[in-house]
Amino acid sequence: MRAAASVLVTMATAVLACSREPEAPPAPVWERVQADATLEEGRKVFVGTCRRCHAYGLEGAPRVGDAEVWRARVAGRPEEALIQSALTGVEGKAGGEMPARGGNEKLSDREVALAVRFMLAASR
Numbered sequence: 001m002r003a004a005a006s007v008l009v010t011m012a013t014a015v016l017a018c019s020r021e022p023e024a025p026p027a028p029v030w031e032r033v034q035a036d037a038t039l040e041e042g043r044k045v046f047v048g049t050c051r052r053c054h055a056y057g058l059e060g061a062p063r064v065g066d067a068e069v070w071r072a073r074v075a076g077r078p079e080e081a082l083i084q085s086a087l088t089g090v091e092g093k094a095g096g097e098m099p100a101r102g103g104n105e106k107l108s109d110r111e112v113a114l115a116v117r118f119m120l121a122a123s124r
Protein backbone atom coordinates (compact mmCIF):
# COMPACT_ATOMS: atom_id res chain seq x y z
CA MET A 1 0.00 0.00 0.00
CA ARG A 2 2.78 2.34 0.94
CA ALA A 3 4.59 1.54 -2.29
CA ALA A 4 1.50 2.42 -4.32
CA ALA A 5 1.13 5.73 -2.49
CA SER A 6 4.73 6.62 -3.13
CA VAL A 7 4.31 5.84 -6.84
CA LEU A 8 1.31 8.16 -6.91
CA VAL A 9 3.27 10.92 -5.22
CA THR A 10 6.12 10.47 -7.69
CA MET A 11 3.71 10.66 -10.63
CA ALA A 12 1.98 13.73 -9.28
CA THR A 13 5.34 15.43 -8.78
CA ALA A 14 6.37 14.58 -12.34
CA VAL A 15 3.12 15.98 -13.76
CA LEU A 16 3.52 19.19 -11.77
CA ALA A 17 7.12 19.56 -12.84
CA CYS A 18 6.12 19.13 -16.49
CA SER A 19 3.33 21.64 -16.40
CA ARG A 20 5.70 24.24 -14.99
CA GLU A 21 8.29 23.80 -17.68
CA PRO A 22 8.58 26.73 -20.10
CA GLU A 23 7.33 26.11 -23.62
CA ALA A 24 9.89 24.52 -25.89
CA PRO A 25 11.31 27.00 -28.42
CA PRO A 26 10.05 26.48 -31.99
CA ALA A 27 12.02 24.03 -34.12
CA PRO A 28 14.60 25.67 -36.36
CA VAL A 29 13.41 26.50 -39.86
CA TRP A 30 15.35 23.69 -41.54
CA GLU A 31 13.44 21.15 -39.47
CA ARG A 32 10.08 22.64 -40.36
CA VAL A 33 10.35 22.51 -44.17
CA GLN A 34 7.88 20.12 -45.78
CA ALA A 35 10.14 18.05 -47.99
CA ASP A 36 9.59 15.50 -50.72
CA ALA A 37 12.22 12.78 -51.21
CA THR A 38 14.56 15.04 -53.20
CA LEU A 39 14.39 17.95 -50.78
CA GLU A 40 14.87 15.50 -47.94
CA GLU A 41 18.23 14.56 -49.46
CA GLY A 42 19.12 18.23 -49.65
CA ARG A 43 18.17 18.69 -46.02
CA LYS A 44 20.60 15.94 -45.01
CA VAL A 45 23.45 17.60 -46.89
CA PHE A 46 22.51 20.97 -45.41
CA VAL A 47 22.46 19.63 -41.86
CA GLY A 48 25.70 17.72 -42.38
CA THR A 49 27.77 20.44 -44.05
CA CYS A 50 26.09 23.78 -44.68
CA ARG A 51 24.21 24.38 -41.44
CA ARG A 52 27.41 25.29 -39.60
CA CYS A 53 27.55 28.64 -41.39
CA HIS A 54 24.09 29.07 -42.87
CA ALA A 55 22.02 28.45 -39.74
CA TYR A 56 22.91 31.73 -38.04
CA GLY A 57 24.73 33.64 -40.73
CA LEU A 58 28.28 32.93 -39.61
CA GLU A 59 30.88 35.06 -41.44
CA GLY A 60 28.18 36.84 -43.41
CA ALA A 61 26.68 33.66 -44.85
CA PRO A 62 23.07 34.23 -45.93
CA ARG A 63 20.99 32.78 -43.11
CA VAL A 64 18.58 30.00 -44.05
CA GLY A 65 15.02 31.12 -43.39
CA ASP A 66 15.81 34.79 -43.97
CA ALA A 67 13.61 35.33 -47.02
CA GLU A 68 14.69 38.94 -47.52
CA VAL A 69 18.40 38.19 -47.64
CA TRP A 70 17.87 35.34 -50.09
CA ARG A 71 15.47 37.32 -52.28
CA ALA A 72 18.16 39.95 -52.70
CA ARG A 73 20.73 37.28 -53.61
CA VAL A 74 18.51 35.42 -56.04
CA ALA A 75 17.20 38.59 -57.74
CA GLY A 76 17.56 38.13 -61.48
CA ARG A 77 19.92 35.17 -61.18
CA PRO A 78 19.04 31.64 -62.19
CA GLU A 79 19.21 28.92 -59.55
CA GLU A 80 22.14 27.49 -61.52
CA ALA A 81 24.27 30.53 -60.68
CA LEU A 82 23.77 29.94 -56.96
CA ILE A 83 24.58 26.26 -57.36
CA GLN A 84 27.72 27.21 -59.27
CA SER A 85 28.83 29.52 -56.42
CA ALA A 86 28.28 26.71 -53.93
CA LEU A 87 30.39 24.36 -56.06
CA THR A 88 33.30 26.70 -56.65
CA GLY A 89 33.05 28.82 -53.50
CA VAL A 90 32.78 32.58 -53.11
CA GLU A 91 35.21 35.10 -51.70
CA GLY A 92 32.80 37.04 -49.52
CA LYS A 93 32.84 40.83 -49.68
CA ALA A 94 32.27 41.08 -45.94
CA GLY A 95 35.44 39.11 -45.23
CA GLY A 96 33.63 35.77 -44.84
CA GLU A 97 34.24 32.98 -47.27
CA MET A 98 32.01 30.40 -48.87
CA PRO A 99 34.37 27.44 -49.30
CA ALA A 100 33.94 25.23 -52.40
CA ARG A 101 31.28 22.60 -51.64
CA GLY A 102 31.00 24.07 -48.15
CA GLY A 103 34.45 22.66 -47.45
CA ASN A 104 33.26 19.07 -47.88
CA GLU A 105 35.03 17.65 -50.93
CA LYS A 106 33.17 14.37 -50.60
CA LEU A 107 29.92 15.97 -51.75
CA SER A 108 28.93 15.26 -55.34
CA ASP A 109 27.71 18.04 -57.67
CA ARG A 110 24.22 16.64 -57.26
CA GLU A 111 24.36 16.75 -53.46
CA VAL A 112 25.54 20.36 -53.46
CA ALA A 113 22.75 21.30 -55.90
CA LEU A 114 20.16 19.57 -53.69
CA ALA A 115 21.45 21.41 -50.63
CA VAL A 116 21.10 24.75 -52.45
CA ARG A 117 17.55 23.85 -53.52
CA PHE A 118 16.74 22.93 -49.94
CA MET A 119 18.17 26.19 -48.62
CA LEU A 120 16.11 28.18 -51.12
CA ALA A 121 12.97 26.21 -50.25
CA ALA A 122 13.57 26.90 -46.56
CA SER A 123 14.04 30.60 -47.20
CA ARG A 124 10.92 31.54 -49.18
Ligand code: HEC
Nearest residue numbers: 050053060061082085086092093096097098101102115116
Ligand atom coordinates in the same frame (compact mmCIF):
# COMPACT_ATOMS: atom_id res chain seq x y z
C1 HEC B 1 32.47 28.03 -43.64
C2 HEC B 1 31.17 28.61 -43.76
C3 HEC B 1 30.24 28.10 -44.86
C4 HEC B 1 29.84 26.80 -45.11
C5 HEC B 1 30.22 25.53 -44.37
C6 HEC B 1 28.91 26.89 -46.24
N1 HEC B 1 28.79 28.19 -46.64
FE1 HEC B 1 27.63 28.85 -48.17
N2 HEC B 1 28.27 30.77 -47.83
C7 HEC B 1 29.14 31.16 -46.82
C8 HEC B 1 29.36 32.60 -46.90
C9 HEC B 1 30.23 33.42 -45.98
C10 HEC B 1 28.58 33.05 -47.99
C11 HEC B 1 28.47 34.50 -48.50
C12 HEC B 1 29.56 34.79 -49.49
C13 HEC B 1 29.33 36.17 -50.06
O1 HEC B 1 29.58 37.14 -49.33
O2 HEC B 1 28.86 36.26 -51.19
C14 HEC B 1 27.91 31.88 -48.55
C15 HEC B 1 27.07 31.92 -49.65
C16 HEC B 1 26.38 30.83 -50.17
C17 HEC B 1 25.46 30.89 -51.28
C18 HEC B 1 25.08 32.13 -52.09
C19 HEC B 1 26.07 32.26 -53.21
C20 HEC B 1 25.74 33.39 -54.15
O3 HEC B 1 26.17 33.30 -55.32
O4 HEC B 1 25.09 34.36 -53.77
C21 HEC B 1 25.01 29.61 -51.49
C22 HEC B 1 24.02 29.17 -52.55
C23 HEC B 1 25.65 28.78 -50.51
N3 HEC B 1 26.47 29.54 -49.72
C24 HEC B 1 25.43 27.43 -50.41
C25 HEC B 1 26.09 26.60 -49.49
C26 HEC B 1 25.92 25.17 -49.45
C27 HEC B 1 25.02 24.37 -50.37
C28 HEC B 1 26.72 24.70 -48.44
C29 HEC B 1 26.90 23.27 -48.00
C30 HEC B 1 27.25 22.31 -49.01
C31 HEC B 1 27.39 25.85 -47.85
N4 HEC B 1 26.97 26.98 -48.52
C32 HEC B 1 28.28 25.79 -46.79
C33 HEC B 1 29.72 30.34 -45.89
C34 HEC B 1 29.57 28.96 -45.82
